[in-house]
């Protein structure tokens with residue numbers, strides 16, 4: 001019985017992130033009034049004190065607070081964008097379509113699967129450590 005309860009609890013903890021995402025998704029889809037999602041990219045004017053949609057639409061001229069190796073076209077940001085375009089060329093001859101598909105593959109499929117795999121790995125390691133601690137305690141008593 002204890003083993004069954006432990007298995008049930010482990011299963012519920014393992015499935016919790018999936019149930020949470022599904023609940024949030026359904027909550028947004030069925031919300032009334034419907035949340036207002038943008039249908040077009042906003043057009044804003046350039047501001048010197050902060051980024052606006054102008055930066056998104058035309059490129060940012062502001063000094064970044066993060067280091068260049070992370071944010072520059074020669075750094076991680078540029079590497080990621082070039083990688084997405086390269087992956088996109090594998091799946092489509094149309095560059096914007098391929099780039100879009102690559103974004104969906106990486107950020108809506110691979111990244112969540114990887115994150116969920118790490119969640120399951122952490123749970124399994126937690127369970128293994130707990131079992132090992134119990135075994136050591138049992139060995140000390142005997």
Ligand SMILES: [Zn+2]
Nearest residue numbers: 051055060062
């Ligand atoms: Zn900016």
